[in-house]
Amino acid sequence: MFNYIIKRFKKIVIRILALLFFLTFLLMVFLYLNYRLGDKYPNPNDVYTYITNNKTDTYLNENNKNFLKEKDIWALRLDKNGKVIESFNKPREVKNKFEITDVVSFNRYYLADYPVFTYIVGDGIILFAYPKNSLDKFPFNYYNYQNLVFNMWLVVIFIVLFLLFVYVFYRMDIRDILKNIAPFQKAIDGLFEDDYEKLDESGELRDLALSINKANEKYNNLKKSQSKWIRGVSHDVRTPLAKISWELNKENKNDLDTKNIQDQVLKISNILEGLNLTMSLANIDKENFEAKSPLKVIRKVIVDKLNENPEREIVFENRLRDPDIKLKMDPTLFYRMVENIIKNSLAYTEGKIYLIISNPDNQLIIRVLDQGCGVDEDIIKRINDEDLTNITRHGLGIFISKQIAELHDGKFYIENKDQGLDVSFIFDLIN
Numbered sequence: 001m002f003n004y005i006i007k008r009f010k011k012i013v014i015r016i017l018a019l020l021f022f023l024t025f026l027l028m029v030f031l032y033l034n035y036r037l038g039d040k041y042p043n044p045n046d047v048y049t050y051i052t053n054n055k056t057d058t059y060l061n062e063n064n065k066n067f068l069k070e071k072d073i074w075a076l077r078l079d080k081n082g083k084v085i086e087s088f089n090k091p092r093e094v095k096n097k098f099e100i101t102d103v104v105s106f107n108r109y110y111l112a113d114y115p116v117f118t119y120i121v122g123d124g125i126i127l128f129a130y131p132k133n134s135l136d137k138f139p140f141n142y143y144n145y146q147n148l149v150f151n152m153w154l155v156v157i158f159i160v161l162f163l164l165f166v167y168v169f170y171r172m173d174i175r176d177i178l179k180n181i182a183p184f185q186k187a188i189d190g191l192f193e194d195d196y197e198k199l200d201e202s203g204e205l206r207d208l209a210l211s212i213n214k215a216n217e218k219y220n221n222l223k224k225s226q227s228k229w230i231r232g233v234s235h236d237v238r239t240p241l242a243k244i245s246w247e248l249n250k251e252n253k254n255d256l257d258t259k260n261i262q263d264q265v266l267k268i269s270n271i272l273e274g275l276n277l278t279m280s281l282a283n284i285d286k287e288n289f290e291a292k293s294p295l296k297v298i299r300k301v302i303v304d305k306l307n308e309n310p311e312r313e314i315v316f317e318n319r320l321r322d323p324d325i326k327l328k329m330d331p332t333l334f335y336r337m338v339e340n341i342i343k344n345s346l347a348y349t350e351g352k353i354y355l356i357i358s359n360p361d362n363q364l365i366i367r368v369l370d371q372g373c374g375v376d377e378d379i380i381k382r383i384n385d386e387d388l389t390n391i392t393r394h395g396l397g398i399f400i401s402k403q404i405a406e407l408h409d410g411k412f413y414i415e416n417k418d419q420g421l422d423v424s425f426i427f428d429l430i431n
Contacts, residue, residue, distance in 0.1 A: 011173065012169065012170070012173050015169050015173075016166055016169065019162065019165050019166065019169070020162065023158055023161060023162050023165070026158075027154065027155075027158045030154050031151065031154065041071070041072075041130055041134055041135060042071055044117035044128055047068075047071065047073065047117075047128050048117075048119045048126070048128070050064070050067060051064050051067070051068075051075075051126070051128075052121070054067070058086055059075075059077055059086055059121060059126055060075055060077065060086045060087070060088045064088075065088050068088055068089070068128075069088075069089070072130075072131055072134075073128050073129065073130055074087075074088055074089035074090055074091070074114075074128075074129050075087065075088045075089075075126065075127060075128050075129065076088075076090060076094070076126070076127040076129075077121065077124060077125070077126045077127070078098060078103070078124050078125050078126075078127070079123065079124045080123045080124055082097055082098040082099060082100065082102070082103060083096065083097050083098075084096045084097070084098075085124070091112065091114075093112050094111065094112055103118070103125065106118070106127070111127070111129060113132050114129040114130065114131070114132055115129070115130045115132075115134065115135040116128065116129045116130075117130075133146075134146065180203075180205060181205075183199060183200075184199065184205065184208060184209070184212065187199050187212050187216075188212065191212065191215060191216050191219065192216075192219055196216050198213055198216075199212055199213055201213065281333075281400075281403050281404065281407055284330070284333075284407060286328075286407065286408075288330070289328040289329055289330055289408070290328065290329070291326040291327065291328055291329075292326065292327065292328075292329050292331050292334075293324070293325070293326060293327075294325065294327045294329065294334065294357070294364060294366070294427075295318070295320065295323060295325070295357065297329075297331055297334050297335050297338070298316075298338055298355065298357060298366065299316075300335065301335055301338045301339050301342060302314050302316055302342075302355065304339075305339070305342050305343070305346065309346055312346060312353070313352045313353070314342070314352075314353045314354075314355060315352055315353065315354045315355070316355050316357075317354065317355070317356040317357070318357055319356065319357065319358035319359075320357060320358060320359050321359055322359065325359055325364060325429055326429070327364060327408070327427055327429060328408070329408055330408075333404045333407065333408075334404070334408065336400070336401075336404060337400075337401045337404035337405055337408075337425070338355075338366065338368070338401075338425075340397040340398060340400055340401040341368045341397075341398065341401055341423050342355070342368065343397065344397055344398060344421075345368065345370035345372065345420075345421065348372055348373075349370040349371055349372030349373075349420060349421075350371075350372070351370065351371025351372065351420070352370075352371055353368065353369070353370050353371075354367075354368070354369040354370075355367070355368050356368075356369075359429060362428065362429050363426055363427065363428055363429060364425075364426070364427040364428075364429055365424060365425070365426050366424065366425040367422070367423070367424045367425075368421075368422075368423045368424075369417070369419070369420060369421070369422050369423075370420040370421050371419050371420045372420045372421060373420070374416035374417070374420055374421045375395070375398070375414070375416065375421055377416070379395040379398075380414055380415070380416070382395070383395060383398055383399050383402060383414065384414075386399070398414065398423070401423075401425075402414075405425045405427075408427060409427070409428065410425050410426055410427040410428075411425070411426040411427075412424075412425060413425075413426070
């Protein structure tokens with residue numbers, strides 16, 4: 001598993017580095033193209049050279065004006081007193097007379113927000129002004145404003161694209177990882193289930209697949225060995241128990257010691273039967289369950305128990321809104337589930353036994369209450385924890401009922417109430 005994660009991490013790093021190299025190369029290409037295409041506004045020195053080389057008796061003659069117009073530049077020539085003696089396309093907001101402080105200011109910065117460049121000609125100066133937001137001036141240099149904005153946007157786009165591609169690659173890798181891990185998660189969740197699907201033992205996660213499949217195989221072997229061991233012990237113990245019981249019955253003794261021995265023999269036999277049933281429940285295929293009426297099964301349990309115990313009272317409360325409800329079940333096991341709880345109440349209590357059946361919210365609820373002393377809390381904890389150690393015979397019967405309920409995808413609840421034991425089974429009904 002660790003090697004798989006390292007490999008995936010290496011792939012992610014390689015992809016990110018490759019992406020970074022590609023986007024850096026792309027950025028350099030765009031910057032170069034921007035540099036090549038950034039000649040919209042000519043260099044001020046080139047403008048000055050052209051104007052001086054083509055002057056006549058005036059600097060701003062028709063030829064030079066056409067040149068300036070083509071370059072979208074306006075110009076002024078000032079005498080030594082700061083007065084405008086020549087101009088071309090001068091904006092209205094620009095005055096016709098400048099003080100020496102004005103000249104110093106726009107020589108280094110701007111004139112009415114126009115980037116300007118000044119040169120000495122004769123005893124005066126000539127000024128070239130570029131459009132607003134075309135060039136930015138520093139005290140020592142200048143740069144193309146539009147190129148700057150473009151380059152800034154290019155850097156932003158580069159960063160956004162880089163982060164976007166990293167995120168896309170991340171999502172792709174995470175999705176790929178989750179896709180590869182999903183079968184393992186499913187296999188681990190169903191590791192101890194009968195419908196476990198064996199993992200493909202190939203690819204980057206081959207070692208992990210082998211380990212999980214091997215764990216399932218060990219579990220199945222252990223379960224089979226356990227089942228065989230219990231069946232073997234049951235068979236080996238039942239034979240001498242049967243002989244003991246037969247000898248006791250043959251002697252026809254009715255003393256207290258004989259009766260106690262017979263009770264213990266019966267108790268051991270019942271425990272062995274319960275253990276065998278517990279193991280067999282783990283191998284039952286639920287696909288063979290059929291939709292049957294739980295009401296009919298419950299009524300049969302009540303009738304049978306009353307016939308066996310005519311002196312006892314079992315109060316049946318049918319609160320079903322629909323008497324024809326169905327539940328996917330094995331009727332024999334469902335019968336045993338309810339019977340175990342009723343038999344437990346009959347054996348260990350003397351008062352009334354209540355059996356209530358209802359179906360609120362598309363569920364079937366079977367509730368059994370008795371008027372006894374309840375069950376030891378330690379036994380209840382062991383039943384809920386599925387711990388069979390030191391569990392008594394009637395505790396084993398309750399545990400089997402819990403197993404049968406869960407086999408039918410139901411829920412089992414048990415608790416002691418002031419008046420006795422309260423056991424509930426809850427099942428989802430068939431739509």
